[in-house]
Amino acid sequence: xxxxxxxxxxxxxxxxxxxxxxxxxxxxxxxxxxxxxxxxxxxxxxxxxxxxxxxxxxxxxxxxxxxxxxxxxxxxxxxxxxxxxxxxxxxxxxxxxxxxxxxxxxxxxxxxxxxxxxxxxxxxxxxxxxxxxxxxxxxxxxxxxxxxxxxxxxxxxxxxxxxxxxxxxxxxxxxxxxxxxxxxxxxxxxxxxxxxxxxxxxxxxxxxxxxxxxxxxxxxxxxxxxxxxxxxxxxxxxxxxxxxxxxxxxxxxxxxxxxxxxxxxxxxxxxxxxxxxxxxxxxxxxxxxxxxxxxxxxxxxxxxxxxxxxxxxxxxxxxxxxxxxxxxxxxxxxxxxxxxxxxxxxxxxxxxxxxxxxxxxxxxxxxxxxxxxxxxxxxxxxxxxxxxxxxxxxxxxxxxxxxxxxxxxxxxxxxxxxxxxxxxxxxxxxxxxxxxxxx
Numbered sequence: 451x452x453x454x455x456x457x458x459x460x461x462x463x464x465x466x467x468x469x470x471x472x473x474x475x476x477x478x479x480x481x482x483x484x485x486x487x488x489x490x491x492x493x494x495x496x497x498x499x500x501x502x503x504x505x506x507x508x509x510x511x512x513x514x515x516x517x518x519x520x521x522x523x524x525x526x527x528x529x530x531x532x533x534x535x536x537x538x539x540x541x542x543x544x545x546x547x548x549x550x551x552x553x554x555x556x557x558x559x560x561x562x563x564x565x566x567x568x569x570x571x572x573x574x575x576x577x578x579x580x581x582x583x584x585x586x587x588x589x590x591x592x593x594x595x596x597x598x599x600x601x602x603x604x605x606x607x608x609x610x611x612x613x614x615x616x617x618x619x620x621x622x623x624x625x626x627x628x629x630x631x632x633x634x635x636x637x638x639x640x641x642x643x644x645x646x647x648x649x650x651x652x653x654x655x656x657x658x659x660x661x662x663x664x665x666x667x668x669x670x671x672x673x674x675x676x677x678x679x680x681x682x683x684x685x686x687x688x689x690x691x692x693x694x695x696x697x698x699x700x701x702x703x704x705x706x707x708x709x710x711x712x713x714x715x716x717x718x719x720x721x722x723x724x725x726x727x728x729x730x731x732x733x734x735x736x737x738x739x740x741x742x743x744x745x746x747x748x749x750x751x752x753x754x755x756x757x758x759x760x761x762x763x764x765x766x767x768x769x770x771x772x773x774x775x776x777x778x779x780x781x782x783x784x785x786x787x788x789x790x791x792x793x794x795x796x797x798x799x800x801x802x803x804x805x806x807x808x809x810x811x812x813x814x815x816x817x818x819x820x821x822x823x824x825x826x827x828x829x830x831x832x833x834x835x836x837x838x839x840x841x842x843x844x845x846x847x848x849x850x851x852x853x854x855x856x857x858x859x860x861x862x863x864x865x866x867x868x869x870x871x872x873x874x875x876x877x878x879x880x881x882x883x884x885x886x887x888x889x
Contacts, residue, residue: 482645486739498754503755503843526603531601532608533604550574553569554568555567557720560651561630573713579674595681596685597678598679609668609743613738614735616734620647621643624652632650635650645732646727647729648730660723663734664718672704675742675749677701683756687756695760697749699835700752744845747842747843751842751843768831770830771831774826781814784812788809795812797814800875816882817886819857822858823885826847826885
């Protein structure tokens with residue numbers, strides 16, 4: 451049964467998408483299949499259960515062939531207990547969103563002339579989850595919180611299935627009358643629209659699904675998984691006081707990064723994910739599966755391959771991370787102040803013919819995305835504690851570099867459409883894209 455034909459007003463508000471990203475439907479299908487595959491591959495390619503990180507390269511083809519042809523291996527991807535625990539975790543986040551107090555803030559102006567309101571209490575949800583986790587570990591010992599390490603594959607499968615179900619549900623719901631669609635997700639091709647996201651802001655009542663998933667279930671779970679990896683290491687080494695300096699660095703850096711993002715929750719409502727992208731499988735699997743189960747690779751590696759850094763290497767890595775955080779936070783602070791009509795640093799700016807103002811000094815005079823540069827430095831600091839015995843643990847910095855370059859190019863294309871020749875003028879004033887004097 452095909453969806454009803456939209457009326458003229460709906461067509462004007464939700465025009466048909468005429469250009470593709472990700473090379474269109476073939477690219478969308480490729481990424482849809484590749485993301486779960488890579489998520490699993492990073493486990494099976496970096497795990498003591500499969501022979502190391504990575505296992506002997508000459509044995510990998512035979513291992514893959516044997517696994518894929520074995521029904522027991524496929525059944526092993528599913529773990530009912532892990533799935534129920536994941537569902538309970540997701541519902542915990544929903545209930546915490548509903549019952550914990552929080553202000554309501556307005557997002558950017560929609561094409562309808564309205565502004566969506568969001569309840570902000572992600573940081574409170576994080577503190578509650580951390581409090582419960584701390585209590586469990588204090589009461590029952592670190593061995594009580596190693597289940598993420600023990601049931602890794604089952605949790606990963608549950609998160610991927612949740613992503614597929616949400617992607618399909620949001621796609622189906624987007625055909626209801628009165629829905630505001632994403633300008634880039636209304637192509638009419640199921641594969642592409644399911645992946646990229648057809649509806650801009652799918653909601654259940656006042657619960658905005660996109661911003662909820664962006665900040666709560668996956669991001670907080672990332673920290674809980676890291677804690678579980680530290681508990682696994684502590685259990686093996688004889689107690690919490692035996693956790694290595696490398697594990698403490700990864701745990702501290704990444705927990706701080708998550709806490710900072712959750713504390714500054716309102717900043718997310720001006721990002722491209724919220725203002726421009728629809729919510730489909732791309733964001734669902736990224737938020738719910740990719741972030742917690744690939745970003746925690748370093749901690750999982752250190753759980754079974756502990757690394758002792760010593761004070762000099764520890765201090766050097768701390769400097770790298772703090773430098774990245776300073777650039778990231780200070781650059782975002784300059785931008786947020788400027789958007790809110792403040793300019794405490796008296797930064798220079800360029801005014802376009804549309805009346806928009808673009809910063810051309812401070813951090814934003816050094817590159818078009820200085821915050822991305824800070825992000826990359828922090829990503830490097832998260833991988834360095836694992837040492838140099840394997841390139842696998844540096845997957846995050848490599849992937850993140852590709853992601854940020856892709857985001858920069860998307861932003862460049864959108865700004866060309868928005869500002870026209872003014873954007874070319876701006877790029878002459880600020881020629882570097884991410885890393886000053888390099889790129």
